Amino acid sequence: MRGHQxxxxxxxxxxxxxxxGLAIFVYVxxxxxxxxxxxxxxxxxxxxxxxxxxxxxxxFNDRLFRDSLKVFVLFAVFIVPLTYVCSLGLALLLNNLxxxxxxxxxxxxxxxxxxxxxxxxxxxxxxxxxxxFGMINSFIRSLGGDPVNWLGGGNNLYWVxxxxxxxxxxxxxxxxxxxxxxxxxxxxxYEAASIDGASGWRMLRFITLPQLRGAxxxxxxxxxxxxxxxxxxxxxxxxxxxxxxxxxxxxxxHLYLIAFGGGQQNLGVGGAGTMILTSIIVLFGLAxxxxxxxxxxxxxxxxx
Amino acid sequence: xxxxxxxxxxxxxxxxxxxxxxxxGDNNPIGADPTTDGGATTPATDPTNGGATETADxxxxxxxxxxxxxxxxxxxxxxxxxxxxAEYPDATVEVKWTPGDYAQILAAQLLTDDVPDVFEVxxxxxxxxxxxxxxxxxxxxxxxxxxxxxxxxxxRFMFEGKIYGVxxxxxxxxxxxxxxxxxxxxxxxxxxxxxxxxxxNAVKTADMGGFYAGNDGGVGVLGTMFIWASGHEQLNDDRxxxxxxxxxxxxxxxxxxxxxxxxxxxxxxxxEWYSPEAFINEEAAFQWGGLWSLPEIKEAFGDDVGVxxxxxxxxxxxxxxxxxxxxxxxxxxxxxxxxxxxxxKWLWIDQEDKQVDFSDAYGTHVPAKPGLVPQATKLADGxxxxxAKYVAENGFTNDIMWSGALGEAFGAAVSNVVKNGADxxxxxxxxxxxxxxxxxxLKG
Numbered sequence: 001m002r003g004h005q006x007x008x009x010x011x012x013x014x015x016x017x018x019x020x021g022l023a024i025f026v027y028v029x030x031x032x033x034x035x036x037x038x039x040x041x042x043x044x045x046x047x048x049x050x051x052x053x054x055x056x057x058x059x060f061n062d063r064l065f066r067d068s069l070k071v072f073v074l075f076a077v078f079i080v081p082l083t084y085v086c087s088l089g090l091a092l093l094l095n096n097l098x099x100x101x102x103x104x105x106x107x108x109x110x111x112x113x114x115x116x117x118x119x120x121x122x123x124x125x126x127x128x129x130x131x132x133f134g135m136i137n138s139f140i141r142s143l144g145g146d147p148v149n150w151l152g153g154g155n156n157l158y159w160v161x162x163x164x165x166x167x168x169x170x171x172x173x174x175x176x177x178x179x180x181x182x183x184x185x186x187x188x189x190y191e192a193a194s195i196d197g198a199s200g201w202r203m204l205r206f207i208t209l210p211q212l213r214g215a216x217x218x219x220x221x222x223x224x225x226x227x228x229x230x231x232x233x234x235x236x237x238x239x240x241x242x243x244x245x246x247x248x249x250x251x252x253x254h255l256y257l258i259a260f261g262g263g264q265q266n267l268g269v270g271g272a273g274t275m276i277l278t279s280i281i282v283l284f285g286l287a288x289x290x291x292x293x294x295x296x297x298x299x300x301x302x303x304x
Numbered sequence: 305x306x307x308x309x310x311x312x313x314x315x316x317x318x319x320x321x322x323x324x325x326x327x328x329g330d331n332n333p334i335g336a337d338p339t340t341d342g343g344a345t346t347p348a349t350d351p352t353n354g355g356a357t358e359t360a361d362x363x364x365x366x367x368x369x370x371x372x373x374x375x376x377x378x379x380x381x382x383x384x385x386x387x388x389x390a391e392y393p394d395a396t397v398e399v400k401w402t403p404g405d406y407a408q409i410l411a412a413q414l415l416t417d418d419v420p421d422v423f424e425v426x427x428x429x430x431x432x433x434x435x436x437x438x439x440x441x442x443x444x445x446x447x448x449x450x451x452x453x454x455x456x457x458x459x460r461f462m463f464e465g466k467i468y469g470v471x472x473x474x475x476x477x478x479x480x481x482x483x484x485x486x487x488x489x490x491x492x493x494x495x496x497x498x499x500x501x502x503x504x505n506a507v508k509t510a511d512m513g514g515f516y517a518g519n520d521g522g523v524g525v526l527g528t529m530f531i532w533a534s535g536h537e538q539l540n541d542d543r544x545x546x547x548x549x550x551x552x553x554x555x556x557x558x559x560x561x562x563x564x565x566x567x568x569x570x571x572x573x574x575x576e577w578y579s580p581e582a583f584i585n586e587e588a589a590f591q592w593g594g595l596w597s598l599p600e601i602k603e604a605f606g607d608d609v610g611v612x613x614x615x616x617x618x619x620x621x622x623x624x625x626x627x628x629x630x631x632x633x634x635x636x637x638x639x640x641x642x643x644x645x646x647x648x649k650w651l652w653i654d655q656e657d658k659q660v661d662f663s664d665a666y667g668t669h670v671p672a673k674p675g676l677v678p679q680a681t682k683l684a685d686g687x688x689x690x691x692a693k694y695v696a697e698n699g700f701t702n703d704i705m706w707s708g709a710l711g712e713a714f715g716a717a718v719s720n721v722v723k724n725g726a727d728x729x730x731x732x733x734x735x736x737x738x739x740x741x742x743x744x745x746l747k748g
Contacts, residue, residue: 040745043411043432049748058741062709063734064716130519130572131587149571152519154723241578243524246716254712261708264432265411269709 030278037271045267055272064246065273068254069280075250076227078163083223084216087171091178092208105179109172116232119165124151124237128161151238158238158248165233170226174219181215182208217292221285228281231256251277367395367643372423374406374630378666388651388658395643397422414438419635421644428461428469428631431704431746439468440634440641445649446470452673456699457629463704469631470652471672473663476627476695477525478611480583480591480601480687486610493610497533497559497617500590504568507589513570516588518577520719521564525577525592526614527718528626530556532700535620539743543705546739552618554728557721559617564722580604595691598668599682611687613694625691627699629672670695705746713738 002009032045037055039047059065094104111119127135128150137147151158189207198206209216231252238248244257251273259270373385382401389397400420402409410423414433429439446467450458457471481493481503489507494500504514518525531538534556536548563569570588575581580597582588584604592614593601601609613623632652634644651658656676663669664680670692677683677692702711713735720726 040748043430043436044415061738062713064712129574131574133574134572147572152521152571153719154521154571240518240520240524240576243520243527243715244712245520245524246719257712258709260408261711264430264708265408266708 030274033271033274035271036267037275039268041266041268041271043265043267047268051268055268056276058269059272059276062258064249064254064258065251067246068249068251071248071250072228072230074159075162075230076224078159079166079227080220080223082163083167083171083174084219086167087174087219088178088212090171090175091182092204094175095179095182105176108175111169111171112173114169116165116169117236119169120233120236123161123165123233128237153245153247161237162233162248165237166227166230170223174223177215177219178212181212185211213292217289220292221288224284224288225281228277228284367640369395369397369421369640369644369647370400371397371647372400372402372410372420374424375401375403376666380666381662384662384666388655388662392647392650394650395640395647397647414635417637419637421635421638421640422648423633423635424472424630425469425633426628426630427701427704428467428471428629429463429633431463431707433633434463434466434468435748437636440636440638440645441466441468442470442634442645442648443467445645445653449653452675454629454670454672454674454696454699456627456696456701457672460629460701460704461631469633470648471629471631472652473659474627474629474670474672474695474699476595476625476670476691476699477592478595478625478691478694479614480580480593480597481610481612482589482605482608483610484608485589493612494615495612495623496621497556497563497615500615501559501563501566501568504563504590505566508568512586513573513588514568515563515590515592516570516573516577516582517592519572521569521571521723522560522577522592523719523722524715526560527715528700528702529614529624530560530617530718532624532626533614533616533621534618535616535622538703538706539739543703543747544740544743546736549732549736552620554732556617556621557718557728561722561725595670595688596668598688598691602687607686609687611690611694613698623694623698624700625694625698627670627695627701705743707742707746709742710739 003011036045036047038050038052040049040051040054041047090108094101094108097104129135129137130147130149130152131137132141132147134147134150136150140146140148148157149155150161185208189211190203193203193207229252230250234248234250234253235244235256238245239253244253249257255270255273255277259266259273371385371389373382376382382399385401386399389399407426410420410425411430411432413419414436419438425433425439433439443466450467453471454474457474458467461467461469461471479500483493485507486493486503489503491503491506492499494503500515508514516522528538531548531553534548534552536550536553538548539545540547564571570582573582573587574585577592578594578597580591580593580600583591583593583597583601598609598611613625616622632648634641634648638644652672656673659671659673660676660679663671663676664682668682668688670683671677671680674692674696677689680688680692682688683692717726717728717731717735721728721731
């Protein structure tokens with residue numbers, strides 16, 4: 001039972017703490033949310049009034065909730081490819097540098113250490129301030145233009161602020177992932193290719209990118225999940241005391257507002273929202289693994 | 305940033321936590337365990353009770369009460385409430401000052417067995433708390449003195465004949481203007497919305513805009529004002545349906561949209577509506593703001609400051625100001641309910657000098673008892689005195705059943721009408737049904 005040299009015991013000793021933490025802080029809350037989502041649970045975690053699928057029905061009838069899913073899709077459509085291309089580009093550029101690699105790596109990675117809240121506030125009050133003395137507006141005015149209302153609604157310019165702040169914050173991290181991926185590619189492959197007369201674009205297209213598939217899958221997955229969980233920069237850039245505009249409202253912000261807004265606690269609706277979002281993200285993940293993993297498995301089978 | 309105080313004016317359908325979240329970046333206020341007090345709890349041992357005579361003169365002296373406050377932004381409030389607690393002769397009162405998302409922390413704590421005996425709650429108790437039986441009715445200490453308190457506030461605090469909180473102090477919002485600018489342009493302080501539009505357009509210049517109410521064009525903070533100022537209430541008397549979906553209300557929204565489109569409304573400025581910067585920097589001639597900004601504005605402009613309520617809008621219109629008040633509540637599950645009640649009675653009903661001190665000495669608030677207003681130095685004359693009068697006569701606040709979901713749906717519809725030119729009737733078409741469903745759910 002203890003296994004050879006107490007192997008099973010050691011296995012338990014190493015795995016148990018992590019597993020117990022995971023169970024208490026992840027699995028139990030998810031299960032509890034699922035339970036709550038079928039009850040009218042206002043201000044209690046031990047509800048008594050069973051309401052079936054009413055909370056789910058409520059959310060799907062809620063135009064703001066449906067809009068928030070669209071906001072997420074729109075956000076993901078911009079931020080995922082943009083971060084992917086920028087971080088891959090930076091990684092390729094830095095990887096070929098002869099000098100100062102460590103310096104530039106740090107320069108691009110440092111924003112990662114800034115909190116989303118702080119960055120959002122800087123973006124909101126300094127760069128994208130809608131008043132005439134906001135940084136960008138001052139510049140526009142010095143060129144003879146009118147101040148632009150960046151975040152106030154009535155236009156779509158708030159996306160510029162939201163996407164640029166996230167890009168700035170996260171691009172360095174994914175760049176590091178790609179650099180790690182690039183370092184995994186054996187030099188011999190490139191040498192062989194250059195002997196065959198391949199260079200530049202063809203090496204990138206036929207060696208680097210295919211070899212980075214593993215890193216790419218991880219990066220895209222993480223980018224999607226992070227975009228899905230977006231809260232801080234939206235909340236701090238667009239929200240005001242007493243109100244959050246109906247536009248630029250991702251799912252988590254909307255759920256927070258209807259479940260906890262105004263000092264109330266509507267945990268039933270909150271739980272139902274959590275379940276919907278969890279299933280969407282699981283489906284996304286499965287679809288992506290399927291789509292990106294397909295091409296990879298075929299050669300393996302041939303080899304086998 | 306002195307933001308916490310301002311969360312007062314937020315009712316249902318709002319980001320009660322926005323201030324603290326935006327200001328401090330508090331990540332997980334719900335997860336924080338408020339019971340780990342340690343250094344956070346300040347035991348306020350009674351100075352008159354200390355020493356050898358303790359048992360002789362203090363019948364309840366062995367009782368210890370815990371009292372919770374949210375974190376007030378103004379300097380000195382914490383010391384003041386600790387002093388009040390220390391001066392209470394009949395029990396030891398420990399004050400717990402609670403930074404962070406107070407509403408959430410309190411709600412979580414009230415679900416446990418270890419509840420604070422006395423605590424403040426916005427608008428004297430939430431529907432959730434009342435329904436869950438967490439609040440002790442205070443009718444026996446309040447009923448005899450009900451007439452002393454601000455009638456608008458008492459109306460809001462009373463729910464199905466019971467009252468659960470003693471109003472501590474009142475905050476409000478109002479419209480600031482500069483009499484000298486109006487005089488120069490030859491216009492009177494506005495009493496109707498049409499006059500406001502005329503006045504704002506008359507006083508605005510190339511550098512100074514007309515009217516300002518926040519970086520969202522005012523739709524967030526003014527949303528419910530269009531209900532009240534056009535002569536409606538949010539809900540009908542038995543709280544089963546929305547009571548404002550009339551042409552008068554729709555026309556009020558259209559009037560504001562036209563005001564915005566005419567260029568009379570400043571869309572973005574250096575400060576939000578709840579801070580006085582835009583007005584002080586002369587970015588707008590009129591600003592919708594909080595009474596708490598009055599001292600800073602007076603410092604900038606001296607006596608050249610006037611205040612009016614939000615002006616009447618439409619044929620059935622009436623002027624309106626929104627207010628907010630924290631109420632001192634007693635936990636029904638507490639170990640010393642009777643002693644807690646006596647403490648609340650002592651502090652918030654009997655000790656009028658402390659009530660004036662609390663309202664007047666640290667920020668600018670209106671005492672909950674109109675009879676004490678003359679003693680508040682900041683409200684003695686001019687704009688302050690006008691403000692105190694408005695909150696008693698024209699005070700409105702969100703209904704206890706105006707829930708987060710209703711507030712969000714309402715705010716979105718208002719924003720779409722004003723900002724995106726949507727037709728109000730079509731935009732509010734779904735609201736009636738949503739309100740009926742939500743209210744039925746809330747009734748339980």
